[in-house]
Amino acid sequence: MKIMIHAHTTYSGDGELKPAQLANVAMQRGFDAVLVSDHFESLKEETFARLVEDCRQATDCMMVPGYERSWRGYHVLALGVDRWIDDRNIQAWADNVRSAGGITAIAHPSRYNHVIPADILEACDAVEVWNSKFFYDGELGPNPRAYPLLGNRRYPICSQDVHGVRHASPVGVRLNRRCITGEDIIRSLQNGEYRMTNGVLSYDSSLSNVSHGFLDAFHVTRRRAVKSAVQLRRWMKDKRTHD
Secondary structure (H helix, E strand, O other): OOOEEEEEOOEEEEEOOOOOHHHHHHHHHOOEEEEOOOEHHOOOHHHHHHHHHHHHOOOOEEEEEEEEEEEOEEEEEOOOOOOOOOOOOOOHHOOOOHHHOOOOEOOOOOHOOOOOHHHHHHOOOOOEEOOOOOOOOOOOOOOHHHHHHHHOOEEEEEOEEOOOHOOOOOOEEEEOOOOOOHHHHHHHHHOOOOOEOOOEEEEEEOOOHHHHHHHHHHHHHHHHHHHHHHHHHHHHHHHHHHH
16 A cells, blocks of 8 residues: 655645545555645644545545644644644644644755754654655655654654645555555554655665665765756846846
């Protein structure tokens, strides 16, 4: 069973797909379920309730509601939770997410150069060691620089951070068993009953020395190329503005 993690719908201010459309996109790409994480800041309690209901109504694949919340600019996912939780203290918020049957994960740590404030990291159960978006980690494999953030108790996950069809990739987690509810999926992640995969290559919760060395060299080179691409795009945009 393959799961897409970290995906946005039109309930996010920058989302382009309605829940039913996202379910169809995921199904067409071989996914059996989606862990939705719409932006907390785009939602209210009543709109989140509508998202939960829309997820229940989706038929193409299982849609499991959740949200992505910003804490001092650092984004944390609340996955597998269908209850609106609005604590202003991150630890209390994370504890209540877990009490509601969900898990918390630091999103796209490469965005923060893999440096996360201690209190925010402490509130997380998992780390997105692999975000397939072009500007983050890409589709080849996880970033070894994210693994020290796991410490002794957090577990790695991989994600897509989908906002539109153009962001959809084959990256997801493949569970070792069939799940029929969102609670089952969350339990499988907590128990480590999965592998991270791009459909061709797959990775366990820890990297072998060979994989670590190869992926580290790849991501260092890739990061330089991405920075150059961003700088070129900015230069071209500025040039068009002044021409």
